[in-house]
Amino acid sequence: MNQKFLQLYADFIVKVGVHVRPRQTMILRCPVTMPDFAHACVRSAYEAGAKNVVVRWEDEQLTRLQMELAQEQDLCELKPYELRSYLDYAEDPDGCCTLAIHAADPEALAGLDAGKINRVNLARRTFMKPWQEYTMNDRVQWCVAAVPAPGWAAKVFPDLPQDEAVEKLWQVIFEVCRVTGGDPVGEWQQHVAKTSARRDRLNEWQLDSVHLQSANGTDLTIGLADDAVWEGASSKTDRGFEFIANVPTEEVFCAPHRDRVNGTVYGTKPYVYNGQLIKGWHVTFKDGKVIEHGAEENAALLAELLSTDENANRIGEIAFVPASSPINQSGVLFFNPLFDENAACHIAFGAGYPTNIKNGSAQTRAQLLEKGLNDSAIHEDVMIGAPDTRITGLTKDGREVLIFDGGEWAF
Secondary structure: OOOHHHHHHHHHHHHHHHHHOOOOOEEEEOOOOOOOOHHHHHHHHHHOOOOOEEEEEEOOHHHHHHHHOOOHHHHOOOOOHHHHHHHHHHOOOOEEEEEEOOOOOOOOOOOHHHHHHHHHHHHHHHHOOHHHHHHHHOOOOEEEEOOOOHHHHHHHHOOHHHHHHHHHHHHHHHHOOOOOOHHHHHHHHHHHHHHHHHHHHHHHHHEEEEEEOOOOOOOOOEEEEOOOOOOOEEOOOOOOOOOOOOOOOOOEOEEEEEEEEEEEEOOOOOOOEOOOOOOOOOEEEOOOOOEEEOOOOOOHHHHHOOOOOOOOOEEEEEOOOOOOOOHHHOOOOOHHHHHHHHOOOOEEEOOOHHHHHOHHHHOOOOHHHOOOOOOOOEEEEEEEEEOOOEEEEOOOOOOOOEEEOOEEEEO
16 A cells, blocks of 8 residues: 555545544544554644544444344434534534544445344434434535445455455545545645536526436436535535535535436446445336335345335435546446445435525425425435436526536536
8 A cells, every 4th residue: 555645645535525623623433444544534633733533433343243143122222422422522612523434345234134224223323313414414524535444345356365455446546536646635626626617507507307318218307406506526514614525526416306306217336235235226206206116136125225214215315427437437336335426426315415405504304395305314325327328407497408418517
């Protein structure tokens, strides 16, 4: 592994991605298998002026043992301190920010009871929702990035010895995250500017709906929520602190109207859910709700996802990503939504982001629901973009505009 690139990567995601501000506390979630990278991020945070860095270690082997051997009822009984340990920092006058490092084996929980896993995760998400509101509403800076733990690297490059697979995945991550040029900050400034210009054009058009078509059978019309706002590249907190929520990111995204989605869409990449893979999936919508679905592999798991709660079978996000994105051009299937969602256009089952509604962060969930923003305990991105994807938009004054042609931006 190139140590120079590793520190550049850590510095970028902490100082630009999270954008740690002086006197803030940074909460860092990191796999126990990646202590060196955690240490690099901690160093960067203190250099940026953080007053405290709280590290929350995550262990997928421990998670598997818990899901396999512990009683479901016990796993669903969460203690108040688990929520307060986040809210105490969020409510600190100096504020906080959070960085989540992903490195999970995409099949870490394969073979276990999918229903039990889903119910336990639902209980945890519901319990932690007051903290989730801080990130979903951009009240704190937050960033999700990834590092190549052995299990994940072995899945991505199964023909390589483990050490070589990890090294290869590091190399690809550095490339698609614009680190190998030696100036990630400069390259990201250019990327953010281009993506922001496309976001601004979509907002100027005042779109009422978008229509996606591909030769694979996708024919999907998505009405947008009332007062919908397109976002992309970077975001801002209510204090005006800019941050990049996902590294990498290639998307421009918006909030669908939960009752105005119609048609059929086919997945173009496998999807990892609760440590298991769903392959060859499709869903059909009517008036916003999934009325038919299937998959070539793990169809029952897809059904579990869509029945997580009463609104999990509706979508909360539509995102546009060109086929020329660095992630897609790498030719690598990452088996990780953080990367794979930035290789293709995607939708998200479940909750929408309040920030995709004008002044949405200041509105209640009931008010947002009236505008058509979906609410759910889940937000699961699934990839639907194809090399021939064509997307047109219908403006509120009845004009048709071309957004994507042949899988690429048309402007």
